[in-house]
Amino acid sequence: MLQQYFGELETGLLSAIRGSDGLVNPRKLYSLEVARLGKRLCSGTSPVAWCGITAPFDLLHSMGVTSSFVEFVGALLAVTGVAGAFIDTADQAGYSSDGCSYHRAVMGAASQGLMPEPAFLVGATNPCSGGLAAIECLARHYSRPLTVLHIPQDESGGNVAYLAQQIRVLAGFVTAHTGLPLDRDRLREAIENTNRTRAAMCEMYALAQRVPSPATSKDLSNFGVVLPLFLGSEAAVELACAYRDEFARRCAASPTTKKRETFRLMWIQNRIQFRQDLEKLLENEYKAVIVVDELNDVTWDEIDPEEPFEGLARRSISIPFNGTMERRVEHLQKLAREYRIDGAVSPCNWGCRQGTGARGLIQAGLEEIGVPVLNLEVDCVDDRKYTEGQVRTRVEAFVEMLHGRSSPWN
Amino acid sequence: MAVPPADFIGFACAYTPLPVIAAAGGAPYRVLPMTESPDQAGRMLHDNICPHVKRILDRAIDRDLPELRGMVFVNSCDAMRRLYDAWRRVDGAAPSVLIDLPPTADESAVAFFAGEIERLARTVESWCGRTIDRSKLSKAVEQHNVLCDRVDALTRRVEAGTLEGGWSRLQAALNLAATTPFDAALKHLDGLLGEAPADRRRASDPPIFLFGNVLPDPDAHALFEACGARIVGEDMCTGSRTFTRIDSDSTEDSCRLLAASLLRRPRCARTFDASDPGRMSQDVLDAVKRSGAKGAICHTVKFCDPYLVRLPLVREALQREGYPLLVLEGDCTLRSMGQHRTRIEAFAEMLR
Numbered sequence: 234m235l236q237q238y239f240g241e242l243e244t245g246l247l248s249a250i251r252g253s254d255g256l257v258n259p260r261k262l263y264s265l266e267v268a269r270l271g272k273r274l275c276s277g278t279s280p281v282a283w284c285g286i287t288a289p290f291d292l293l294h295s296m297g298v299t300s301s302f303v304e305f306v307g308a309l310l311a312v313t314g315v316a317g318a319f320i321d322t323a324d325q326a327g328y329s330s331d332g333c334s335y336h337r338a339v340m341g342a343a344s345q346g347l348m349p350e351p352a353f354l355v356g357a358t359n360p361c362s363g364g365l366a367a368i369e370c371l372a373r374h375y376s377r378p379l380t381v382l383h384i385p386q387d388e389s390g391g392n393v394a395y396l397a398q399q400i401r402v403l404a405g406f407v408t409a410h411t412g413l414p415l416d417r418d419r420l421r422e423a424i425e426n427t428n429r430t431r432a433a434m435c436e437m438y439a440l441a442q443r444v445p446s447p448a449t450s451k452d453l454s455n456f457g458v459v460l461p462l463f464l465g466s467e468a469a470v471e472l473a474c475a476y477r478d479e480f481a482r483r484c485a486a487s488p489t490t491k492k493r494e495t496f497r498l499m500w501i502q503n504r505i506q507f508r509q510d511l512e513k514l515l516e517n518e519y520k521a522v523i524v525v526d527e528l529n530d531v532t533w534d535e536i537d538p539e540e541p542f543e544g545l546a547r548r549s550i551s552i553p554f555n556g557t558m559e560r561r562v563e564h565l566q567k568l569a570r571e572y573r574i575d576g577a578v579s580p581c582n583w584g585c586r587q588g589t590g591a592r593g594l595i596q597a598g599l600e601e602i603g604v605p606v607l608n609l610e611v612d613c614v615d616d617r618k619y620t621e622g623q624v625r626t627r628v629e630a631f632v633e634m635l636h637g638r639s640s641p642w643n
Numbered sequence: 644m645a646v647p648p649a650d651f652i653g654f655a656c657a658y659t660p661l662p663v664i665a666a667a668g669g670a671p672y673r674v675l676p677m678t679e680s681p682d683q684a685g686r687m688l689h690d691n692i693c694p695h696v697k698r699i700l701d702r703a704i705d706r707d708l709p710e711l712r713g714m715v716f717v718n719s720c721d722a723m724r725r726l727y728d729a730w731r732r733v734d735g736a737a738p739s740v741l742i743d744l745p746p747t748a749d750e751s752a753v754a755f756f757a758g759e760i761e762r763l764a765r766t767v768e769s770w771c772g773r774t775i776d777r778s779k780l781s782k783a784v785e786q787h788n789v790l791c792d793r794v795d796a797l798t799r800r801v802e803a804g805t806l807e808g809g810w811s812r813l814q815a816a817l818n819l820a821a822t823t824p825f826d827a828a829l830k831h832l833d834g835l836l837g838e839a840p841a842d843r844r845r846a847s848d849p850p851i852f853l854f855g856n857v858l859p860d861p862d863a864h865a866l867f868e869a870c871g872a873r874i875v876g877e878d879m880c881t882g883s884r885t886f887t888r889i890d891s892d893s894t895e896d897s898c899r900l901l902a903a904s905l906l907r908r909p910r911c912a913r914t915f916d917a918s919d920p921g922r923m924s925q926d927v928l929d930a931v932k933r934s935g936a937k938g939a940i941c942h943t944v945k946f947c948d949p950y951l952v953r954l955p956l957v958r959e960a961l962q963r964e965g966y967p968l969l970v971l972e973g974d975c976t977l978r979s980m981g982q983h984r985t986r987i988e989a990f991a992e993m994l995r
Binding site: 326329331332333336361362363365366367369373378379380381383385386390391395398399402557558559581583584585586587589590591592593594597 | 721728732920
């Protein structure tokens with residue numbers, strides 16, 4: 234089912250791209266890479282690894298492993314409108330309905346044989362304990378080897394060296410369970426691609442910060458969380474460059490886009506994954522544009538291709554969801570300043586302890602710098618729990634409130 | 644002579660290296676989620692965070708705590724990390740530290756955790772104004788192990804049905820031992836052990852193994868018995884887990900030894916062996932068999948991901964061998980336990 238879906242998606246996107254007369258929306262290229270990743274995961278042509286979000290995907294790519302974090306599957310099931318059935322399957326197997334729906338959808342899909350069988354699994358303590366538990370359960374379900382990366386809370390002391398060593402061990406683990414060796418030249422090439430991608434992303438985000446922003450609410454939806462899956466590949470470089478170039482082109486034509494941006498919004502954590510009209514509602518009815526998502530940022534330095542493991546470790550530690558809430562709030566405040574944000578939207582995904590748990594602290598932190606937060610109460614994967622009317626009412630009230638305030642940046 | 648007030652240092656997780664606190668002259672004080680304080684934690688934390696964490700935060704906000712020199716948090720789960728974040732925003736809350744806890748117990752994880760324990764030692768020294776040296780730490784480990792031995796002996800008495808008050812009284816003793824300086828705790832436990840044997844055996848009630856995380860209210864344990872469930876063994880964070888022995892070996896680095904002992908004790912849902920995923924289910928099954936129980940009750944606080952995600956595997960393992968499992972999710976109050984009364988009675992009835 235998944236393979237067919239991704240195959241048809243790829244074909245459709247390629248057809249649309251060919252027919253676009255050279256002016257390709259980078260969002261289509263992004264979707265194409267998602268489809269291709271999905272197809273590779275299902276094709277059986279290379280070993281598959283199910284991972285936690287902070288796994289070093291460029292390292293795995295260099296070793297010939299097709300890898301993904303499991304939440305990617307949960308999100309895809311939501312996009313295609315079938316997550317509910319798999320969530321029900323998980324709940325019937327005893328998973329708590331208070332748990333994360335990304336993980337419950339994945340557990341349901343695994344139990345029904347929908348997910349490709351992995352060669353091995355890589356758990357990670359960052360960002361969440363629920364995700365690590367889900368990976369452990371999947372390893373048990375598939376009877377496949379598991380290794381775990383313990384991501385320290387910060388870079389103090391010997392933390393970077395500790396994680397770098399775990400990543401070295403991971404490379405040996407991959408070889409032991411797939412027979413695929415770590416080729417230093419291929420790793421160097423992957424890291425160089427990662428650095429090129431990073432450079433293009435920095436330029437692209439700098440463009441997105443402009444007023445008006447060249448980014449629409451949909452352009453970079455899920456981008457910062459999904460792009461790491463492509464890191465190390467040429468495709469990631471091309472994708473980041475395509476966004477950068479398109480944003481530069483739009484900036485050059487900015488007078489035509491100015492009218493649509495009455496309010497600049499920041500989206501906290503992940504988007505709502507199933508189809509709904511919230512972004513359209515914000516943009517079309519209120520001229521409120523989501524110009525940045527929390528994870529759409531480069532929080533890590535260029536990686537030294539000669540010392541890759543330390544750089545990969547620093548990157549995993551740097552993710553905003555890691556460490557204390559002060560650190561996360563500081564990052565949100567930084568984005569708010571850089572993007573001159575008028576307000577922030579937090580979906581408060583039900584079942585997410587690490588992200589939604591500190592909702593009040595995030596709200597207080599952003600209000601300190603004059604940025605109000607709209608806390609929605611939604612399940613980002615299970616569309617059956619989405620009440621459009623209630624969300625609309627909350628959004629209307631929030632926008633009305635924004636109209637009554639002066640911008641924190643004037 | 645007046646007894647000086649104890650230098651209480653709070654903690655909230657069974658993985659806290661308690662001897663480090665004692666070695667600095669502090670008295671470990673477990674901040675149990677038992678309080679009449681109003682629900683205020685929602686101001687900072689979402690409602691979907693576990694009630695263990697919220698009740699602790701409520702106690703801090705409401706100043707329903709003894710004077711604490713400091714508060715030790717362990718990065719045992721997302722909720723505990725968020726509690727550390729919120730605690731530092733509470734006016735008047737004691738200074739705090741978060742130590743990181745690896746999920747596994749391999750050599751590099753033990754070395755990392757030993758480093759975290761070193762960091763904790765320096766922090767606790769600054770709170771208490773006393774330095775920790777090797778001999779103080781060794782003595783603190785010895786004292787901790789003395790308490791563990793007493794708890795173990797008391798548990799044997801309860802399992803044999805010879806302690807008046809049974810599990811409920813044992814839980815009260817554990818709560819006291821976790822919140823009282825060593826001498827007073829030892830005196831209390833010795834007092835209980837010195838009592839004449841009672842005869843509380845109720846062979847007609849089905850034997851049940853209790854496991855899970857946070858259930859400190861002694862009345863909750865009384866409720867199990869009142870419902871006809873005869874507890875014959877337990878493995879709870881607020882039960883025997885806080886009092887597991889720590890290896891002592893004068894030739895090894897003390898912090899490393901502490902780290903290895905804490906990480907390598909029987910696993911809960913927080914730590915696991917990556918080479919044997921899902922092993923927790925087999926561990927629970929083994930414990931049920933050892934206890935002679937006919938079934939198991941898991942009590943977990945609501946929204947506890949580490950337990951809730953792994954429970955289906957545990958259920959499967961128990962069912963495969965014919966042991967029924969009753970899962971109760973609670974909010975650390977007896978109110979929620981009361982709502983479970985009918986389910987516990989039905990479960991016990993089924994096992995007769």
